[in-house]
């Protein structure tokens with residue numbers, strides 16, 4: 001495949017390595033200074049840029065007839081706008097807050113655990129996410145997906161950043177050194193505590209998942225997520 005990279009930072013460079021190792025060609029490396037965007041040269045685009053640019057990058061690719069995979073987080077309040085544009089131009093778009101196989105398994109484990117605990121009244125949940133000091137957004141997109149999974153299985157109504165109350169899931173964000181991404185779900189009770197944890201050792205898992213998703217989306221039309229790609233089962 002001929003791949004256009006939107007965002008050539010930590011993730012863009014890791015994706016380049018993995019894509020080239022899988023025999024693909026990088027035909028464009030787009031950043032905020034790019035003026036000419038060669039949509040016609042691209043079979044697929046992969047966006048790992050910044051929250052402020054993701055929507056325009058994605059919509060530009062869709063308008064240019066280029067299927068696009070985005071992992072950029074921090075823009076989800078505009079997801080409906082992007083989905084509507086994709087359907088309008090009959091394009092193909094795939095977003096995932098986290099592309100790694102391990103985290104997508106963790107997403108399913110999280111929902112199962114929440115469903116078992118549900119509204120036992122014995123436990124209060126919290127999410128802790130830890131990332132490197134360069135991260136622009138908080139909480140992480142992964143933590144938001146985890147909170148949404150818990151909300152879907154329980155009586156919790158919403159999530160809140162760095163605080164919570166009786167019907168909200170608190171997400172505590174920590175920024176430390178060069179941590180790639182660690183997420184912990186903890187259920188605390190009066191006599192015991194249950195927790196599940198995912199730790200990324202590097203960005204390799206994220207980047208591999210994004211390239212696999214780009215390979216998968218070729219020839220498709222619609223709006224997709226990583227569950228469509230991985231077939232992990234689960235409801």
Ligand SMILES: NC(=O)C1=CN([C@@H]2O[C@H](COP(=O)(O)OP(=O)(O)OC[C@H]3O[C@@H](n4cnc5c(N)ncnc54)[C@H](OP(=O)(O)O)[C@@H]3O)[C@@H](O)[C@H]2O)C=CC1
Pocket residue numbers: 006007008009010011012030031032048049050051053057070071072073074096097098099100141203206
């Ligand atoms: N879904 C997933 O699995 C994962 C998602 N992410 C997300 O991906 C995003 C990028 O992460 P990361 O690579 O670590 O961040 P970086 O800051 O290392 O890279 C982002 C790059 O985007 C560039 N950029 C800025 N504006 C634009 C623009 N208009 N068009 C294209 N590129 C632009 C930045 O340039 P400059 O520095 O000059 O501003 C920077 O080089 C984040 O939102 C992060 O949360 C990260 C890992 C996994």
Ligand SMILES: O=C(O)C1=N[C@H](C(=O)O)C[C@H](O)C1
Pocket residue numbers: 073097098131132135139140141142143180181182206
């Ligand atoms: O910014 C990062 O690095 C990451 N961001 C994503 C998120 O916001 O969940 C995915 C991963 O945790 C790394």
